[in-house]
Amino acid sequence: MAAAGAETPTDRITLSTRFGEFEADSRNLLSFPAGLPGFEQCHRFVLLASIEAAPLQVLMSVDGPPASFLAIEPRIVLPTYRCVLSASDRQRLAVAESDTVLWLSLLTVNDEGAAFANLRAPVVINPAGMVGYQVVPQDSLYPLRHPVTLD
């Protein structure tokens, strides 16, 4: 989503990471009006994806405290994954029941290098509206830490 283009320089945002600097087009910014739990001041994110890193993506904050999350579509981790948005979730994302949304699970990696996907609280993005939101379900059968095998 943060692919290079021929935009004017003011359209670009520089992201500094320990892997060097990335540039993102400001038109690819995702709005997270509520931030993420624990990162309530982060209201704008970019989703970085590359062929090399697929199926992993990086959800990176461009304001508030520095925060960057490895993310993966939950159905890659668990093909039977199914989560339903509540009316309240849909209102927050400004989506209708029939609209397509993008689902992401944030990953943690422990000291041994094992990765776990948060299937309980998925990040949902409305790609048409460029709005995102982390769903905090009251009841979920899915774990906060589902083991992920990465090649």
Added chain:
Amino acid sequence: MLVFSRRRGEAVVVGDGIEIVVLSSGKEGVRIGVRAPLSVAVHRKEIYDQICEENRQAAGALGPAPAGEPSVSEAAARPTRRDRR
């Protein structure tokens, strides 16, 4: 903290259109009903806290900016001009 005594069926109103009702109370605890607009998020605090903690653990994927380099927020706040890229 504002403290109220409420009996069963009595409520507290918070802000615009948020109502917290005591449904019952007993040895098992207090059952509370929350009536709020769809735009207002209502969570059990311990579940929300768990997800906050999980997010904090997950948040360092690309790490902090190296020392001396601008942080993400500074870089974003500053208008960047890179004419030859």
